[in-house]
Amino acid sequence: MNDKLDMQTPNWANINTEKLAKLFPNCVTETTDGLKLDFDLLKQELTTDIVDGTKERYRLEWPGKREAIVTANLPTTKTLRPxxxxxxxxxxxxxxxxxxxxxxxxxxxxxxxxxxxxxxxxxxxxxxxxxxxxxxxxxxxxxxxxxxxxxxxxxxxxxxxxxxxxxxxxxxxxxxxxxxxxxxxxxxxxxxxxxxxxxxxxxxxxxxxxxxxxxxxxxxxxxxxxxxxxxxNDKSKLIGLVAEHxxxxxxxxxxxxxxxxxxxxLTGTFTNPDNDVRGDWASKPWKVGSDQNGSKYKITTPTGKILDEEWMGDETNYKNLLADKRIVFPNNGDGSPRKKYFKFEREEEGQxxxxxxxxxxxxxxxxxxxxxxxxxxxxxxxxxxxxxxxxxxxxxxxxxxxxxxxxxxxxxxxxxxxxxxxxxxxxxxxxxxxxxxxxxxxxxxxxxxxxxxxxxxxxxxxxxxxxxxxxxxxxxxxxxxxxxxxxxxxxxxxxxxxxxxxxxDFSDDQDYGFRVYKLDESNMQDVYYKPQDYSQTTLDIFADNVKDGRSSEDLLAQVMLDWGLPLSLKIEHKKITEKEVFAVAGDSLYACFDKGIDETFAKELAKDKPLRIVFRDKGFKDDTAKENVKQLLKQLSPETEMKVL
Missing domain, CATH: 3.40.50.150 (Vaccinia Virus protein VP39)
Structure with missing residues (x-):
């Protein structure tokens, strides 16, 4: 450990470079001075416009790479429909x-x-x-x-x-x-x-x-x-393909x-030729390999042969293993020592x-x-x-x-x-x-x-x-x-x-099910995303900002994605004042897309105190009810976050 003071301020350039490298590892490249940030690529990560760069560097390059970066960074307005x-x-x-x-x-x-x-x-x-x-x-x-x-x-x-x-x-x-x-x-x-x-x-x-x-x-x-x-057995090929990567x-x-x-x-062969009470075992050389470092000392085999080599562990470790009957000498005691390892130990460790x-x-x-x-x-x-x-x-x-x-x-x-x-x-x-x-x-x-x-x-x-x-x-x-x-x-x-x-007594609680979703355009009318494309006269056409034919389940899936909730969360169906309510992960999210939402519904809903609640914009009885529901939830369930589609 180095206890000396650096006696200098931190190199913030290096620190910030390391932080950016963790966020954008693809922007790290080799230069004559070592690893550096490729600022052209970093700029490309921060924009949806194509950035041209001419500096030579060590990297994989191909026509279309910058477009691929842009493609990854572009947002999407699509959704998933169950x-x-x-x-x-x-x-x-x-x-x-x-x-x-x-x-x-x-x-x-x-x-x-x-x-x-x-x-x-x-x-x-x-x-x-x-x-x-x-x-x-x-x-x-x-x-x-x-x-x-x-x-x-x-x-x-x-x-x-x-x-x-x-x-x-x-x-x-x-x-x-x-x-x-x-x-x-x-x-x-x-x-x-x-x-x-x-x-x-x-x-x-x-x-x-x-x-x-x-x-x-x-x-x-x-x-x-x-x-x-x-x-x-394809005679037309120099090398037959039998492997994948x-x-x-x-x-x-x-x-x-x-x-x-x-x-x-485990894939090795384990036997027990000496009837060791610890069960089947295999062995490996105690002598170090040609590319390894070890401890040098002398070992005498049971036949009296003296071996002066480098070994896997020090002499004290060797003597302890020998006393524990974990060292064996092949060739009737004349061979180089080997260390036992038992099957039960390897099964616990895995291979x-x-x-x-x-x-x-x-x-x-x-x-x-x-x-x-x-x-x-x-x-x-x-x-x-x-x-x-x-x-x-x-x-x-x-x-x-x-x-x-x-x-x-x-x-x-x-x-x-x-x-x-x-x-x-x-x-x-x-x-x-x-x-x-x-x-x-x-x-x-x-x-x-x-x-x-x-x-x-x-x-x-x-x-x-x-x-x-x-x-x-x-x-x-x-x-x-x-x-x-x-x-x-x-x-x-x-x-x-x-x-x-x-x-x-058999019970099987394994999950054999799966939820199917289909990628589709947003549930919301285009006006929801691009109001600049429509005149006030055109806006009157849209009595609702939800597209025709979209179900409550469709809206719930989009809400879960927009709110960053996993699609795998448990969904329960509830009835509150005769209106259908989706309860996601207990009280994590409530969603009701029925029409006629009013103060009575809000009072009953508030008793459950959900963390989040979402309604359809046109689901309220009228504009007054919308404001009253909002105020009631603030009063009766202040922790509830309310959103409207």
Missing amino acids: ILEDSVDFDNTENIYIEGDNLEVLKLLQESYLGKIKMIYIDPPYNTGKDFVYKDNYSRDSKEEFEESGQKDEYNQRLISNPETSGRYHSNWLTMMFPRLKLGRNLLTEDGVIFISIDDNEVHNLKKLCDEIFGEMNFEGHIHWRRRHNQP ILVYAKSSDKLKLSGVGKLP CATNWWSHELFGHNQEGNSEMTELFDGRKNLFSNPKNTRLLNSIIQLANVKDGDTVLDFFSGSASTAHAIFNVNAENKSKVSFILVQIPENLEESKKGVDSKTKKQLEDCIEFLDSINKPSYLSELGKERIRRSGKKIKEEKLEHAKKEGIFA
Whole structure:
């Protein structure tokens, strides 16, 4: 410890630079003088105008990068509308499934889930030249471009193909990924972790992109997962592809280590050849490796051989281990000493993950296909190589996801993540919740211009969805998988209880439900946001600032997002003076969108003393009632915050 006084004032430039670097890690760059802030990029973060910069620096650059930064920073006026008929146990579940462009959804989640997501897992489009990517229009004022080019469907989504022949092949992909990763980072807890699956085409660019967004110091590792259980036999290829990549970054490596990193189940072989009462054990060399430092002293083997080497611990430590029968000498006592470690100790500690994940331990693509086939009544290949749940279970365990944590997947595809979380909760009796986001990709549109194998697969998906009276969208497959996987696990637990003879006392409080939301335009009339576009004569048309066809549940969802409340909070339905009232998380938020709100209602409501109450502007009996309700609440429930839509 240095006890000397610095004898100088603090270097506020360095201090402020460190603060800004934590807020904007992507603005830290290498210079001839070391790490510095890139002020051009910092200026870009603070404006929605494109800032030009010409200074050379070490960084990942591509055409469209500044537009991507602007895209991430632009606000959105969209909202999420609940789809009750597609949901399971809507009022009580804490799981969320959202249909829509994940960029807009991530923006909507910024307040409600800022710093609340423990783990993100994504399996984004791999940019093979055949996959669709999102086309983000950062100016937001040229909708005609998308409508005329057919890039929008009924959900107002933007999907385009990205052929390898495109001059912006890599750039398009990077422009699509940058804002989503940037917004995703904001949602992570301080000890949160993100896992990103990717193939060879973009792994190099993704690594650089994540170094910039998360900070190179927060890189946790690069997992190589063998996704194929069979050996490829393609004679046209120099190297057959059997592995995929999973890049792992922490929000803050320091905070992650303080909170504890996850461990995986043991994989070593443990035996007990000397009948040690402490059980099965394995061993490791007591002699230090070539790249390690140790303590030098002499050890005599049971056969009398003297070994003068550097050892893992000092001589006192060695003698204590020897007395505790934790040192063994192989080769009938003539070999170099090894230290015992017991299976029960390692089971408590868990095992550190490596960067090579075999298909034997972590599953493979065919396993993922088989899981889907079993869930969907023997139908094969409804989805192309979905991630298997054994892989995702291990990722969840490695991230040290615990009871009460939330996992986010904003490229959810076949919803393997939800299935895996149901498995984890069933095995650990935990309550881990999920948020899944998937663009409702039109499968009929996706059939255009694809090879015959892919077309047949899409046709099978469409035929299946038609058989269950669902529209032909990819998100419908995801929702159906969640329903079926939850039902399957619930039935398996019940069957197990019957076999074990504990059926009479069996209770299952696991959350198998999920709330479905759909990204849509705001519930409020455009005049609500752009009054300058309307004359006073036009304003008279709007008797209400809420759009026609919007339900009370629609308004409640927008209120929760605007107030920064998680969408997973429990929602109860109450009746106060015959009016419908939503009670969110107990008394955290009351919402009533009925008409005829008056003083009588306010007096009854005030008895519950909610923290917040929201009404529809046109819901009051008249202007006098509106003012009286406001004053009554101030008098009878002064802690209640009142808002009006």
